[in-house]
Every structure is written in C-alpha cells, then in structure tokens.
Amino acid sequence: MTRLMTGWHILNIHGSNVSIVSFLFLILSTLVSNSASATSPEAADAVEVTYEIEVRIDPVAHSIEGRSVIVANSSEELTLVLGRRFGVLSAQVNGTSLGPAASMGKVRAWRVFNDKGLPRRIEVYWRGQLTPLDTSLDHAQTLGRDEPTSGEAGTFLPDSSGWYPYIAGKLASYRVSIELPAGQRAIVPGRLVEESESTDGYRARFEFLSPTGGIDLMAGPYSIETHTMRGAGGKPIQLRTYFHPQIADLASGYLDSVKGYIDLYESWIGEYPFTEFSVVSSPTPTGFGMPTLTYLGTEVLRLPFIRYTSLGHEVLHNWWGNGVYTDYAHGNWSEGLTTFMADYAYKERENPEAALDMRRGWLRDFAALSSGQDAPLSTFTSRTHGATQIVGYNKSAMVFLMLRDMLGRETFDRALQAFWQEQRFHLASWIDLQRAFEASSGKDLSGFFDQWLTRGGAPVIRIAEARRAKPDPAASANHRVTVTLEQAEPAYRLHVPVAVRTAEGEEFRTLDLEKARQVFTLDVGAQPLQVTLDPDLRLFRRLMPDEAPPILRQVMVDRTAATVLLPESGDAQSTAGTLAEKLQQRTPNLVPGKEAPPAVPVLVIGLEEQVDTWLARHRLPARPDIVRGKGTAQAWTVSRSDGVTLAVISARDIESLAALTRPLPHYGRQSYVIFNGSKVIGRGAWPTRAPMVKLD
Structure with missing residues (x-):
C-alpha cells in the first residue's frame, strides 16, 4: 500500500471581490484525497516554490516549534496554509505582515498577493502541541488519521496535518533542519545532507531538490544501519534502516532486499530517481510509502513475507506515484x-x-x-x-x-x-x-x-452454445467447432480466451467479441470434446456463480449486509459487536437472532452452541466437516438456496472470540478459516468450476 502525496488541491482565486469565508470554503471544498499538485504538468519543469524549514520537537512534551522561509517565484496570487492547531508567532511577506488568516475546520489560510514584486519571501514562525502517541490503534485507525502525533516511542507528522506552513496547490522543493533530544533520530523524504548528536541533542538536515507535493516527518529512538549500492548509471544510492532497537537485527536482510528491488526496477523501467531509500519503523501498525522511504509498523516488519511482497511495492512507488x-x-x-x-x-x-x-x-x-x-x-x-x-x-x-x-x-x-x-x-x-x-x-x-x-462494473460473458461443425474441405484442419458467446448490453470490445479440449489435448484461441451475441468458427486438429471460457482467468469479468463460491469478504464489504449477534447481553455480546465492527469497518446493521435472516448477505457471530442452534432453527446447513471440532474458533461461508451469502463465526468461548478481532479481517478471500487462539491453523476456498460446454 502507499500513502498518497499529502496536502491540498485548491482553486487559484484571482481578484479581490471574493469574501474570505467564500474563499476558504472553496479551498476546503476542492480538497482531494491527500494530494498537493501543480496545476498542470508543465509546472514541474521549474521549481517555483522552495521551503527552508527549521523545527525543534520535544516528544516528551509533545511540542513543536519552527521557522519556515518560503520563496515563491510565481506571479499569481498564492494561498499560505497551516494547521489550525499551530499558533503563529509571526507571518510576513517581503517584510510586511500577512495580517489575519481565515480559519475553517483544521486549517487557517492567508491570501498572498503579488504586490511586492518577485520573488516573494514569506517567513513564518509557529509552534504548537502534538497529539500524544497512541500505540493501541489498529491498522485501519492508524491509516485513517491525519493528526500529528509524538511520543518517546515515535513521532509522525503527516503532511496532511498541516504541521508546517505551505503554499497550497504548488509542487515545491525543500530543505528541512530538525532538532530532537539526545537518543532520538528523525527523517523526512529526501537526501540526508548532515547529522550530528551530542549531549545537547540530535540535529539533521535533509533536502529534496525536485518538485514534490508534501513533507512527512518521522522520528523515534532509532538504530540506523547504512549500505551503499551503485545504481544503473553508476550513481551511489544510500540504503538505510531506521529501526526501533527491538527489530534492529532485521536491518541487514531488509537492506539486501531493497537493493534487489532497485536493481529489478532500474532494469525494467529506468534509473532510480533519488539518491537514497530508507525503511523506517513505526510504533503503530502503519503502512505508508513516500519518496525515498517507506514507513512500516514494527510488527509488520517482523512478518517474514513483508520483505518479499509489500517492501517491493513500496520501493516501486518511487517510480510510480513519487517519481511520476x-x-x-x-x-x-x-x-x-x-x-x-x-x-x-x-x-x-x-x-x-x-x-x-x-x-x-x-x-x-x-x-x-x-x-x-x-x-x-x-x-x-x-x-x-x-x-x-x-x-x-x-x-x-x-x-x-x-x-x-x-x-x-x-x-x-x-x-x-x-x-x-x-x-x-x-x-x-x-x-x-x-x-x-x-x-x-x-x-x-x-x-x-x-x-x-x-464504465463501472464488469462484462458478464457466457458460452451460449458450442457444437461440432463440418470442417471446411479447403482447410488443413480436420475438425471444426462453432462457439456462440453472449454478453450483456452495452457490449464491451473484448479479447476472450477459450480452450478447446480435443482428443489429443487442449488448443487455445482468443476470440474478438464486440457484440452482445457473436458466433465464432474454430478449426482444431483433433476431435473437439469440450469448450471452456477464459480457463486461466486473464479477462476482467464478473464470474459466473460456479466460479465464485462465497467468501468472507462478501459480508465484509457489502454495505447492505445484516449482522446477527447471537449473544444477547454481557461481555460476549460486546465482544461479538466489536468483531463485527472490525470486519465491516462500520456500525453493523443488526437484526434479531430470533427472526428469519433477511434476503441480504448476513454475518452471524456467536459461541458454538448458539451457532449450531441458530443454524438448525432456520434450516440452514450445519457447520461443514472441514471445520467441525477443530481449533478454538471457526469462520465459514454458506450460499443459501436463494443465492445470498451467509458468513458464520463460531467460537468456543469469549476469549476465543476476542482473539479473532485482529487477524480475521485479513482473511476475507477465504471461504473458511480455522483458528487456535489468534493463530490460523487452517483455511481455504470452496471449489470452483470454469464455465464450459461439453460437445456431444
């Protein structure tokens, strides 16, 4: 996953007849999902805005103070933005006070006119309190927050929190100097220019000289390990890990993996665009990608598969998303x-x-x-x-x-x-x-x-008919089959793979389907026995029922899904309710367990005896043999006779139910999962059958 470049998309407002309230409303109404960008691709050709930022952070006191000098070579009216939680001690443009700011929501903004000539030099002194670090947050809660947080175990200042003054709607280059107490280390995306530590504290200076969309700052009690590699053009690239002491032993393996990914993508795409890449650990279950670094939770970094999956994804974002x-x-x-x-x-x-x-x-x-x-x-x-x-x-x-x-x-x-x-x-x-x-x-x-x-959705394709036909005497093939494909209107233009199983093996064809119904004639080398649609699943389409057996995700993502909590009161009901909220990422649509299940996907949560009784009462299939009597808890899906999906979660006791809260949301692609405590001891998906027609 990646954290998008953060900041604000805003309108550039010209003239003086727009009220400050309307002006700020327009700023906020055009905010687009954590992304600051230039108004056109050409804006990246020259760096119009540069930041010189100096900050001092005290993680124990949860405080920050800073000075920022912004130089803007753009002649248009600009908007200066800062998070509202930060107090401004002084704000000037070319030596003249900027005056009062307009405030709305979490930000305040100043209009910066071009009446002092170019370049405009904006100088701001600010300070404020940071939110105390909360390590109890789960993955979804962490990713959804945009608050600047700080504590001895870690500091994270996302760009979207407005922790520093910036020009909205403009890419910019920057230099950032950071001061922290002794024992702390910090990093922002970019090149590490210098750093030092003494009994007075830690200091570091970074620079990012290409135009970019925002600045995120991370700090913590890090142990740093550095390797140097040579890029495709011979350029030295500094690889670093900023790891908490408890995972410092993982550093060497991560550095080796990063080198492998940079080698891979340089040969595949082109030269790595930066001079370094760092893997930074977080005390919370974070997963962000930024230019020159990735920020991942310590527990995430411990997972043995992360080096071979998510790490490469984050390295690649330095080409796609953070490079383009x-x-x-x-x-x-x-x-x-x-x-x-x-x-x-x-x-x-x-x-x-x-x-x-x-x-x-x-x-x-x-x-x-x-x-x-x-x-x-x-x-x-x-x-x-x-x-x-x-x-x-x-x-x-x-x-x-x-x-x-x-x-x-x-x-x-x-x-x-x-x-x-x-x-x-x-x-x-x-x-x-x-x-x-x-x-x-x-x-x-x-x-x-x-x-x-x-177009939303996906094509729905089926083999309407397939039959043997008389071969063309002029053709070299001895056998022929006609295949009729159908799709819903309006028709897609598709390259549809099909496989023809013959007496001597399989022959593959790609059919150019452009109409709602189309007949194709295929010459094959031996007696045709069977035709299968898209056997290797290389076409994006809506699967037929036999191809898509029910999985847990169907009740997790469907906003119409209902939830039945079989425990009627006490800790068991509270635990079941918490699990339902984690699975569905919303407040559950509760229906009473005594009523017949509605004609929508249903999530049922309860203890073993409650679950078995409920299934029998509503004449639904009993727990499948593959999960029966195994582990301390099980989850499985059932496709009801009306085609609606039912997902059942059954636990031995309250403690076993509570143990599912963290792991179960990660197994949405499964049809069944078996747990022993919080550990998965069995999982799988119900069998599938590709759409095919046998030839008589």
Whole structure:
C-alpha cells in the first residue's frame, strides 16, 4: 500500500471581490484525497516554490516549534496554509505582515498577493502541541488519521496535518533542519545532507531538490544501519534502516532486499530517481510509502513475507506515484500499475499457479461487491475501504495485464520506459499512459481505455452454445467447432480466451467479441470434446456463480449486509459487536437472532452452541466437516438456496472470540478459516468450476 502525496488541491482565486469565508470554503471544498499538485504538468519543469524549514520537537512534551522561509517565484496570487492547531508567532511577506488568516475546520489560510514584486519571501514562525502517541490503534485507525502525533516511542507528522506552513496547490522543493533530544533520530523524504548528536541533542538536515507535493516527518529512538549500492548509471544510492532497537537485527536482510528491488526496477523501467531509500519503523501498525522511504509498523516488519511482497511495492512507488506524480482529478493509475508490477509480478516469478491464484482472488473479490460499489476506475483516488481497493488496486492491475496480453510484453515494457522518461517529476494521468502505449504499439487504444476506465462494473460473458461443425474441405484442419458467446448490453470490445479440449489435448484461441451475441468458427486438429471460457482467468469479468463460491469478504464489504449477534447481553455480546465492527469497518446493521435472516448477505457471530442452534432453527446447513471440532474458533461461508451469502463465526468461548478481532479481517478471500487462539491453523476456498460446454 502507499500513502498518497499529502496536502491540498485548491482553486487559484484571482481578484479581490471574493469574501474570505467564500474563499476558504472553496479551498476546503476542492480538497482531494491527500494530494498537493501543480496545476498542470508543465509546472514541474521549474521549481517555483522552495521551503527552508527549521523545527525543534520535544516528544516528551509533545511540542513543536519552527521557522519556515518560503520563496515563491510565481506571479499569481498564492494561498499560505497551516494547521489550525499551530499558533503563529509571526507571518510576513517581503517584510510586511500577512495580517489575519481565515480559519475553517483544521486549517487557517492567508491570501498572498503579488504586490511586492518577485520573488516573494514569506517567513513564518509557529509552534504548537502534538497529539500524544497512541500505540493501541489498529491498522485501519492508524491509516485513517491525519493528526500529528509524538511520543518517546515515535513521532509522525503527516503532511496532511498541516504541521508546517505551505503554499497550497504548488509542487515545491525543500530543505528541512530538525532538532530532537539526545537518543532520538528523525527523517523526512529526501537526501540526508548532515547529522550530528551530542549531549545537547540530535540535529539533521535533509533536502529534496525536485518538485514534490508534501513533507512527512518521522522520528523515534532509532538504530540506523547504512549500505551503499551503485545504481544503473553508476550513481551511489544510500540504503538505510531506521529501526526501533527491538527489530534492529532485521536491518541487514531488509537492506539486501531493497537493493534487489532497485536493481529489478532500474532494469525494467529506468534509473532510480533519488539518491537514497530508507525503511523506517513505526510504533503503530502503519503502512505508508513516500519518496525515498517507506514507513512500516514494527510488527509488520517482523512478518517474514513483508520483505518479499509489500517492501517491493513500496520501493516501486518511487517510480510510480513519487517519481511520476498522479493526476488524481482523472483517477489514480499508480496503485494499479504498482500492484501489477510488484505484487502480481512476484507471483508470476514464483510460478504460473501462484499468478493464477492471485487473478482468481481479484475476480472473487470483485464478485463480492454489491451493485453501486463497483465505481469506474476514473473516479478512484485512494483506498478508503475494501471496495475501493478491489477496484483501484485489483481491477486496475488486471487492466494492465489485459493490455500487456494484447500488445505483447516487449511493446508494453517499451511504453512504460518511455512514459517514465517523459513524465519524471511531472503530473501524469491515465491519458498520458494511453498516449505512451499508443506511441509504442502504433495502435489506437481509445476504445480499450474508455471502456475500462469510464464504465463501472464488469462484462458478464457466457458460452451460449458450442457444437461440432463440418470442417471446411479447403482447410488443413480436420475438425471444426462453432462457439456462440453472449454478453450483456452495452457490449464491451473484448479479447476472450477459450480452450478447446480435443482428443489429443487442449488448443487455445482468443476470440474478438464486440457484440452482445457473436458466433465464432474454430478449426482444431483433433476431435473437439469440450469448450471452456477464459480457463486461466486473464479477462476482467464478473464470474459466473460456479466460479465464485462465497467468501468472507462478501459480508465484509457489502454495505447492505445484516449482522446477527447471537449473544444477547454481557461481555460476549460486546465482544461479538466489536468483531463485527472490525470486519465491516462500520456500525453493523443488526437484526434479531430470533427472526428469519433477511434476503441480504448476513454475518452471524456467536459461541458454538448458539451457532449450531441458530443454524438448525432456520434450516440452514450445519457447520461443514472441514471445520467441525477443530481449533478454538471457526469462520465459514454458506450460499443459501436463494443465492445470498451467509458468513458464520463460531467460537468456543469469549476469549476465543476476542482473539479473532485482529487477524480475521485479513482473511476475507477465504471461504473458511480455522483458528487456535489468534493463530490460523487452517483455511481455504470452496471449489470452483470454469464455465464450459461439453460437445456431444
């Protein structure tokens, strides 16, 4: 995952007839999902705004004070923004006081006119209190916060908190000097210029000389390890870990993995755009990606698979998202492309079965969405819940897979390399990607991009008919089969893979489906026995019922899902309610356990005897043999006779139920999971069957 470049999208307002209240309303109403950007790609060609920031942080007192000098070479009216929680001691432009600011919500803003000539030099002194660090927050709570927090175990000042004064709507370069008490270390994205420590405290200075969208600051009692590697062009790249003492032994392995990922993506895309990359640990379950670094929770970093999965995803974001900026006004392409070239690419390198399993997971997840949750890709900006991840990450990644299948790997890679060279440190959109692929392939791809970006949902395709036909005497093949495909209106233009099983093996074809119903004639080399639609799941489509057995995610992401809490009172009911909130990331839609389950997906939570009694009362299938009597708790899905999904969670006692709160939300792709305490001892998905027609 990545944390998007943070800050504000605002309107540039000219003239003096706009009231300050209306002005600030327009600023806030145009805020777009943690992203500060230039108003056009050309704005990145020259750095119009630079920051010189000096800050002193006291993690024990939860305090910050700073001085910022902003130099702006832009002639337009500017907006200076600072988090409202911070007090301003002085604010001047070219020696003249900026005067009062307008305040609304969490920010205050000043209008900075161009009446003093260029460049404009804005100097601000500020200070304030930081929110005490809370290490009890879970992953979702941590990712959803934009408060500046501080404590001895760690400090995190997200750009979205407005912890420093900045010019809204402008990319900027910066230099940041940081002072902390002895024993603390700090980092911001960019190049470490110098650092020192004495009994008086720690000091460090960083610089980021390319235009970028925001500054995040992290600090803690870090142990630092450094390695130097040579990039593709011979440039030295500093690799560092800023790890809490309890995980310092992991540093060497992480540094080796980072080097491997940089080598991989330099050979695949182009030269690494920065001079360093750091892995920074957080005392909370964080997962953020920023230019030149990733910020991950200590417990996350302990997980053995993180080095081989999520770490590479975050390194790749230094090309996509932090090297080429995302134009969020037209949709976020960077998460899907990063998922495709990291998470999915690692599965492809593992083996074909692992890659197929990931594709199957993506399509199963999409099948779990209810109507209205499958918004167009062009509207996706950032992940806010499970449904947006299914669209913005998974569907987007599969669009890139289909594009590569259509163009070929060499053409696809050549387009990405050209896109990188042309758009480095520029704001880029899906349109820019389309142009790169069209230039590389020589094809008009407007139809492809239009249908996959602007349409919600997915095509529904079926084999309406398949039969043997008389072979053409003029053809070299001895056998022929006709296949009729159908799809719902309005029709997509699709390259549909099919497999024809013959007496001598399988033959694969790709059929160009452009209409709601279309007949295809295929010549094959031996007696045809069976036709299967998209056997390797390489086409983004809504799975047929037999292909999409129920999974837990269906009751986790469906906003219409109802919840039945079988414990009627006391600690058991409270624990069940907490688990339901964690699974569904909202207040559950509760229905009484004595009533018949409604005709919507239903989540049922209870202790073992309660669950068995409830299932029998409503004449629903008993707990399956694969989970019966195993572990301390089980979760499984049932497809009811009306096609609606039921998810059941059963625990031996209250303690076993409580132990599911943290791990169970991570197993949404499973049809069943078995726990011993909080440890998974069994899991799986119900069998699937690809859509196929046997030939008589």
